[in-house]
Amino acid sequence: MSEAGVRGIILAHGSMATGLVDAVRQIAGIEEGVLTPLSNKGLSPEAIGDLVRSHVHGPTILFTDLQSGSCGFAARRYCHDLADFVVISGVSLPALLEFVMNRQLALDELAARVVERARNAIISSPGDAAVNEHRAVSR
Amino acid sequence: MSIVLFRVDERLIHGQVVVGWGTVLRPDRIVVVDDALADSEWEQELFTMGLFGELAASFETIEEARAHLAGWRAAKERIIVLTRDVASMRKLADGGLLRGEQINIGGIHHAAGRRQILPYVYLSDEETRQMSALSEEGAVISARDLPAARKVDLNEMLGNNRET
Numbered sequence: 032m033s034e035a036g037v038r039g040i041i042l043a044h045g046s047m048a049t050g051l052v053d054a055v056r057q058i059a060g061i062e063e064g065v066l067t068p069l070s071n072k073g074l075s076p077e078a079i080g081d082l083v084r085s086h087v088h089g090p091t092i093l094f095t096d097l098q099s100g101s102c103g104f105a106a107r108r109y110c111h112d113l114a115d116f117v118v119i120s121g122v123s124l125p126a127l128l129e130f131v132m133n134r135q136l137a138l139d140e141l142a143a144r145v146v147e148r149a150r151n152a153i154i155s156s157p158g159d160a161a162v163n164e165h166r167a168v169s170r
Numbered sequence: 171m172s173i174v175l176f177r178v179d180e181r182l183i184h185g186q187v188v189v190g191w192g193t194v195l196r197p198d199r200i201v202v203v204d205d206a207l208a209d210s211e212w213e214q215e216l217f218t219m220g221l222f223g224e225l226a227a228s229f230e231t232i233e234e235a236r237a238h239l240a241g242w243r244a245a246k247e248r249i250i251v252l253t254r255d256v257a258s259m260r261k262l263a264d265g266g267l268l269r270g271e272q273i274n275i276g277g278i279h280h281a282a283g284r285r286q287i288l289p290y291v292y293l294s295d296e297e298t299r300q301m302s303a304l305s306e307e308g309a310v311i312s313a314r315d316l317p318a319a320r321k322v323d324l325n326e327m328l329g330n331n332r333e334t
Contacts, residue, residue: 075279098220104217104219
């Protein structure tokens with residue numbers, strides 16, 4: 032069991048959630064129970080909702096892969112009555128790293144921070160190279 | 171033909187439909203035929219969150235859909251018709267309204283009382299009966315979760331059911 036703080040659940044297609052948790056472990060070294068990977072494979076919408084609910088114990092952010100689709104829909108449809116529960120779609124490694132590094136924050140503050148970080152982490156190259164131009168030390 | 175797909179899928183509007191079939195069939199609209207959803211605006215909003223581009227969605231009761239079928243067939247837009255269960259599709263077909271139409275069984279998942287027919291299709295005895303009744307109404311039934319997957323016809327599905 033992890034120390035106090037917001038917990039995360041990743042709900043995604045196939046084995047994506049397991050892979051993401053593995054990647055977060057490699058980078059940030061998280062404790063057991065901080066991030067729980069779940070798959071929608073072979074489950075009805077109701078069963079997905081039941082699965083998520085069974086893993087919610089206290090303030091939780093549920094990360095889903097697609098905004099809608101079976102994961103996002105089931106989370107919003109069957110878990111909308113849960114207290115201290117936020118759904119964030121479009122899960123990514125930058126979002127999860129922001130989460131594990133700041134999960135002592137209040138749930139709403141943390142959720143907003145994670146979303147902002149995830150959005151800002153999407154860039155193209157060379158198209159967005161100018162964003163970090165000021166960081167170059169050799170100029 | 172403007173109805174490009176009739177599909178039974180418990181998850182209704184989700185990735186396989188929007189991305190998998192949508193990429194191949196290029197629908198303009200998805201019509202969800204479901205009595206409960208047709209009366210639930212907040213659930214409709216949840217389902218439409220996942221649509222992108224110009225793809226639209228509408229939600230109709232079975233009776234409304236039966237009245238609109240002819241119009242959809244004649245429409246210029248390309249339409250996917252979804253139900254969440256076999257019983258709803260059978261009611262839509264009642265009286266031969268879907269005679270000759272191909273009905274795609276896309277995803278009916280594990281639940282108490284159901285037996286596995288295919289990796290993505292589980293059926294109860296009642297659902298098996300409904301599927302046979304749908305076939306007797308003249309619809310041509312086969313299972314295929316995605317366009318590139320193997321098409322499994324009704325006889326093979328029911329044969330699988332008898333063997334298990």
